[in-house]
Amino acid sequence: MADQLAIGSRSGLKPALPLLLPAYLWLTVAIFLPLSAMVFFSFMTDLPLAGKEWAFTLGNYAAFFSQSLYSTLLFASLRLGLEVTLWCVVIGYPAAYVLAKVLKGRSREAIFLLVILPFWSNGLVRIFSWAMVLREGGILDTALNAVLPFKINIDLMYSYPAVIIGLVHSYVPYMVLTCYLTLQAIDDSLIEAGRSLGASRRQVLRRVIIPLSMPGLIAGAALIFVPVVGSFMEPRILGGRTGTFYGTVIEDQLVAVFNWPLGAALSFILLAVVLIILALAAPVLRRAG
Amino acid sequence: MAGVQVANVSRSFGAHKALDDVSIDFADGGFYALLGPSGSGKTTLLRQIAGFDFPDSGRIAIGGESVERVPVEKRRIGMVFQNYALFPNMSVADNVAFGLSVRGEAKATIATEVQRALDLVQLGKLGGRKPHQLSGGQRQRVALARAIVTKPRVLLLDEPLGALDKALRVDMQIELKRIQREIGITTIFVTHDQEEALTMSDRIGILRDGRLVQEGPPEEIYDRPQSEFAATFLGDANIFRGDATGTGIKLPDGTTIAASTGASVPAGAKASCAVRPERIRISTGAGKPHPANANTLKGQVSKRIFAGNNSTYFVDRDGQTLKVIVQNTGAERLVEGQPVVLSWSPDSTVLIAA
Incomplete structure (x- = not known):
């Protein structure tokens, strides 16, 4: 026993290398190389393709600071990220609680399947199906008017709420899953202990369950906030003219305008801003957890 | 402080009767x-x-007030859980303070009460630690302090010593008893450990399949079990089955066993007798039985287990193996295969209705 322990600690990383190598090789090739290329592009005046002349420049980064449009859109995107994350907490946390603490056996499996289902459907299909629901004369409009005695006009299509609805739908499973994992790890006897000490269900939730499930909430929030800030598909399809966000501008640069250097520079500014926000939030969140 | 009355309580989970008409007065x-x-x-x-x-x-x-539909948080009870159930996100002091703090007590009051409770369980200096920094015995004490700091009407303990090793368990038994006496709180203690039940409690209730089998002070249950189950579950017992004679029972082979304690069973009915292993004398057969009216049986030693201060002999007799516990006083030891005579007083024989 002691011998095995000694061998395990002496040999260190070496036996683990064959296990680590595939993942790190893949990460290097698939992420690090293209990303370095994009860093390189972001400092160029033009793409070196098709024999065009190019030089190094800081102009792409300067563009972000010289035109207020970019920072306005970045703020709009950050706000979008925040709102979608909050809605995901509001919708996802109670669902995760019920899954982890109320349902058992078959019914839990069934509800779990419904949560995971969005992952198995194509993202574009999901968004277009929302378009059918939200537009005027669409499914929601028709259904509500069929039930309600008075005439109302539901036309959420091409609006900010439509973008929020589409994004929350896409990302809420992450919140449910991360919160479910931490909630499930909380021993039921802790809840019973709290109540035996005279705490109401609400007090137990606020003082025991939420603090103990904070890691799941934080993980879920990070998983949702970051991609939502850079999202472009949902804003473009469901937001129409109102759906111009930082992510759609980057997409325009890369896909429509073919100004890769500017697109790359805008992407890295976004990355930097997100990292700064996460770094600033880390100590606060750690204390809360 | 208050007594607890349980009257005709039944509870089923589906087809399973978890509690069947249980009544106990605590x-x-x-x-x-x-x-x-x-x-x-x-x-x-x-x-x-x-x-x-x-x-x-x-x-x-509880305390004369019907509570069967009152939710747990309104019953003013203190409970210690088998796994202690300390809040891992809070310090020891915050754990103990929880009950007072949800009640909205003043900060200063909470601090004094928490310190007093921690002193009572001899953890006065560990208030700042987190539960994971404590040993099993210390966690146990914190759980106890947390349960009693709110001055509950009754203290409920769910196998609280089950997770501790033997030496620590004995320490905690003494400690728990001391604290219980000191604050004089009505305490209900769930255990499957008969020794724990015998050494700690004023009264014991034995349950089986959702029914209360017997209830009373430990000595009474041990000396006068009312069923074979009570006899064998609380302590060890040799059971003889036969037909009641009015003064004891007659075994199928004609041997009679006199019993002067226990139930009165009409002659002819099925009955059994229980005898504690330490009440039986074992000898090589020389000399007269003592007392003169002692029950005697012949048998053969099949096995001896030495346990330091005592030895357990397994004696075969007419297809039945009897257990005899003898203090190791330095007298001669019997060897396996040796024919022996067992004798015991009718006073030590408990008659049990079948």
């Missing part, structure tokens, strides 16, 4: 053990008293 200030094998309903009963679950029928009263 006296104010007493230390009561609920003893039974797993699945006997002892934990279910404790949870009914705590209020985590409500009975299908019957009445539960």
